[in-house]
Amino acid sequence: MCLGDDPTCAAFAEHRLRYRRDMQPERRAFLKSGFVASGGAAALAAGGLSLVSPALAEVGKGARPSVHHHLPATAETVHWGYFSRSLTPQVEIASGDYVTIETLTHHANDDAERMVTGDPGAESVFLWTKERKGVARRGAGPDDAKLGPGGGLGVHICTGPVAIRDAEPGDVLEVRILDVAPRPSANPKFKGSTFGSNAAAWWGYHYGDMLEGKKREVITIYEVDASGDRDWAKAVYSFPWPGVTDPNGILHPTIDYPGLPVDHTKTTRTFDVLKGIRVPIRPHFGTMGLAPAEAERVNSIPPSYTGGNIDNWRIGKGATMYYPVAVPGALFSVGDPHASQGDSELCGTAIECSLTGTFQFILHKKRDLAGTSLEALDFPMIETKDEWVLSGFSYPNYLRDLGPDAQNTIFQKSSLDLAMRDAFRKMRSFLMHAKGLTEDEAISLMSIAVDFGVTQVVDGNWGVHAIVKKALFAERTA
Template sequence: MCLGDDPTCAAFAEHRLRYQRDMQPERRAFLKSSFVASGGAAAIAAGGLSLVSPALAQASGKAVTQSAHYHLPASAETVHWGYFSKNLKPQVEIASGDYVTIETLTHHSNDDAERMVTGDPGAESVFLWTKDKKGVARRGAGPEDAKLGPGGGLGVHICTGPVAIRGAEPGDVLEVRILDVAPRPCANPKFKGSTFGSNAAAWWGYHYDDMLEGKKREVITIYEVDASGGRDWAKAVYNFPWPGVTDPNGVLHPTIDYPGIPVDHSKTQRTYDVLKGIRVPIRPHFGTMGLAPAEADMVNSIPPSYTGGNIDNWRIGKGATMYYPVAVSGALFSVGDPHASQGDSELCGTAIECSLTGTFQFILHKKADLAGTSLEALDFPMIETKDDWVLSGFSYPNYLKDLGPDAQNAIFSKSSIDLAMRDAFRKMRSFLMHAKGLTEDEAISLMSIAVDFGITQVVDGNWGVHAIVKKAIFSERTT
């Protein structure tokens, strides 16, 4: 029987909606809030509107004979830190229609290792760093002999994967359904029942050159989330100014310039009762999620691009579906940068960086089946929720191609909101004309009166603006 996972089933839409409703466990406020934040069950809109038409679903479903479910833990053997690469060996190879539960770790866990690393074998293996040994040596896309350490910190996110999708080739589109998001409980018995995350107001934040009295500083705030699901909000525990840290290899870090630096809290000054009485709504999501690009062998994980990556849109959570253009054989999907919550803009440089586990289903749409569909011209990552389509605009849509050989350095000095807004406008215009059959004049009018443009982030090198259009607008349109 179809459980909402067989696109060839005549009652696929009904079964999938029922399945997604079953995946909305009222028993856990954490998961419930995640579902609400992303708008509900992916690809099931009022009136059945979806980017995937019944004909495309049927065509793509022919390759789905049965679905398997895999589990990919986070450990020093299964993660790559700070970069995407078309040359990475897949951690698992799956077929279209398969499910994978993937563990992800925040790269900020060492901001408070007692709460986010201790007692957790997977996290301990990743964050291991002594004078003689490093659990994961390369951290970033830079050179092996970089002064700060292998990789140079040119990329910071711990990504679990990649997952290879059998048969995926350039020109295809990969649909990734986010079916579940759960917190990774603290493994330290002292903090049983809780999950913790870190928010770093860092030197790369938008605020940093605009501090009152010109007093520049990096301040880290540790937040607590109820891992048992008793509440759907986070609370601040304490904060501390970055003290300047000497890592186990003797390198001084006066600022947060290399990921995973172990903080010695005997040298920090903690302030408790910060943000007292403030409840931060939970929006669990994955800040970095996407496919390997084709343009370079190793790509910094910080700037987002046409195959996804560090989009940092809080809508990429439970119930949402992502669509990515495939750039390399196997697609090579990786996920990381888990967040408990984030506002549009990620203004200070980070979200509540908090380890999470996601369950995903992968559907491959072959290039030969895309002609005449809404996905035919897709060359950027797109978000679909129950109620909305969300298009991601960037300062440079494909910065690796747009900026030439020095792209991975140049992007950090060339981004602007104006460029990102224009890209979001152009993508929405194309979507409304190509997928919804509007004329250019109709599209421009509709964008001004019914499309919401928001600042996704201003801290990731390639700045982002998202455009949101409600599906209900098209509920009576027949074309």
Template sequence: MCAGDDPTCHAFEEHRRRFRRDLEPERRAFLKSSFAATGAAAAFAAGGPSLVSPALAQASGAKIAATAHYHLPANAETVHWGFFSRSLKPKVEIGSGDFVTIETLTHQASDDAERMIQGDPGAESVYLWTKDKMGVSPRGAGALDAKIGPGGGQGVHICTGPVAMRGAEPGDVLEVRILDVAPRPCANPKYKGLAFGSNAAAWWGYHYNDLITGDKPREVVTIYEVDATGERDWARAVYSFRWPGFTDPFGVSHPTIDYPGLPVDHSKTQKTYEVLKGIRVPIRPHFGTMGVAPAEADRVNTIPPSYTGGNIDNWRIGKGATLYFPVAVPGALFSVGDPHASQGDSELCGTAIECSLTGTFQFILHKKADLPGTPLEALDFPMIETREDWVLSGFSYPNYLRDLGPDAQTAIFQKSSIDLAMRDAFRKMRQFLMHAKGLTEDEAISLMSVAVDFGITQVVDGNWGVHAVVKKAIFSDRVA
């Protein structure tokens, strides 16, 4: 359906006017609540303490002459599947302060095409796969002639973008504010008002070689239902099925879930209904994969996260959160995907509730020359800020592309550990407390033990993660 983004639609102008009209109240409300504009300058630190100091806000805001709002749909022309790349052509170029509404598709939608693809032109174009054609190819950062399919499945996430930030250069910091997140409604009229997601307990999950009942090992997919209207803040399981193995349209057999977008033939599955009966799963929509292009390689697998973000898989990256990314290549080249309806810390079995979402973002560029003396000076990892917390992301290897040499994209899957990720999170929090908050090393270590929460972000993405969360309120009586 055209949402003001399809010039070939016979009612394109009317749909475009409607999109802009519907957007204005939300945009005005956000501007009123979160910005105090003074000429070209804006105060970015609404809602309490921020990593953006008043001086940095003034400097960055002075470079904003006006703002625009763009809409980036998800279809076969606007997504890349399974990789980040410094060579990708931008789908839209924006200026600092601009807003972009970005549609994202889950890479697990083909687990139930009836509920997550059918009737949705964007999803249908991406998931198209016949014996003669793939809607989007390659799927992954691997070889184009890989045996299991172009790209080799070395990277599974459908990413929309990239979005190029005009004037962004290595050494700058890109601030990305998540203003809104909403489920992508099912386009099949049989399921009006609903959205759906898939959870795959798969071979890459932490549990896989530690099963205690039934056939071992096994992969099980559970389909969840979400209220797309927003009236119900929980999801329920609809049914589950054992992965029986499939032969794809190119004739390649897949005994396990080893390639993204495999068409699931439900005539060959045995569905189990009334799974998780009576259980409500609280939803917390967020984006598992979000980041800018790294500089170290031309095509980088989306699965392991790194210093430029990517597949962080932290449920805190949802509405109201702000992320700060170190810019590594000209234009930054921001992409987003891997949308989740909900996920627990660790993403234990391999996936979250993988559910297509649409997000509205604002992008602000902080130039390298304005960073000295601010908390963002020398930022070399993706940092999360919410209204109440600062969240630092530790990884087994902070920059595995640099640290592990020419075979890094293979080696990372054999070298990750929670111990390494914990040590990285500790070191980053120590540096943050000493540099941004002026604590001594001894003060920082004491505070970390009594007031900072360390948690396992994920153990399924190759480069395992531990996050450190510190409450802003801790510093409420401290003189800046």
């Protein structure tokens, strides 16, 4: 029987949708990996050490039963490379509603045979002929005579946006990640597998520090077990970037444009790569957030105060994100799905792998936030069952801080020193205002019990995260 992996089946689309929605026990290892945040929304919403107190949770409850929506990834439902306050919502929901959202990796064309072929949604998005593109890439920039519509910056395929009814600037949007599922290869040759690509690219932190000065871009394709019986990925093969001539006849000596279709008749593949190494799965969404207010179209690469390309592997199943709302409707989008990534995303990418997530959205109105832990939230914050994770950036709001040319300037201005300073200041504020510590107490606790880590050094606006364990406050009554 077709499980959504046989494109010759007359009911392929229906079976594929059912498979992605319903394959529960088959994903047990994938979803229960020890490297994935666990605990789920029930644990977070139960009061206790959650940022959302029982009283605030009660206020946030909808007056009607929650509705579950489904948002597929197609040429009609994605925007490529940008966030925008003016995008038409793909779906409008009420607080408390659920949405299952399909996401595609922008690196799928590194191996289209494994990640695009036979998949109607992916094929519509990656369509690129001499006559037209399915989706205009890099929507943050103007039309380009050679590259066509969207010739500026931005690389991530984002599904959405989702508009939240009654959301207004000053509110806080709580987004619970309830489920994360792999998107199986639709090519019958690779039934039961999911694939992802890791590009050691020119924007990677390593690139100017190669041994013997031999700069090169290398792609490694990884396989993930779509059934979920394996909670690890393995390398399939690697190849040096061969230089790609796109369907419009333009040569790309480097990976300088998203979604370039690699012709594997021109690659040299190494199959005996990373032999005997198992990479733990920690599926998450690298780019997830709301539309900023400061510009009409905002490059998807640098993260900022409304989220975006944070690239923190902790934004996976069981985690909850909190975002300050900047525009009416909030306009939530998600993309840049990863099967796994290490802190820093050193070479420029993770295992870029298409995933489907199920989310619940809870709107907290500004009028209800006074005196709560969310009252002064002006940055994206991660909550898991056991930890709070604060995101520090070189520039907390680079669109505001760097002036009219911010979207270009940010790539020359970032530093880990600035990001560390921002993470320190945010954690100090959190400990003082949300947990009631004095400044001296907060500084002492940060030095002895808070872990600061490098989130990423490749996204323009570099990131440092600060992790504080909830268990520290188990006996605190105020």
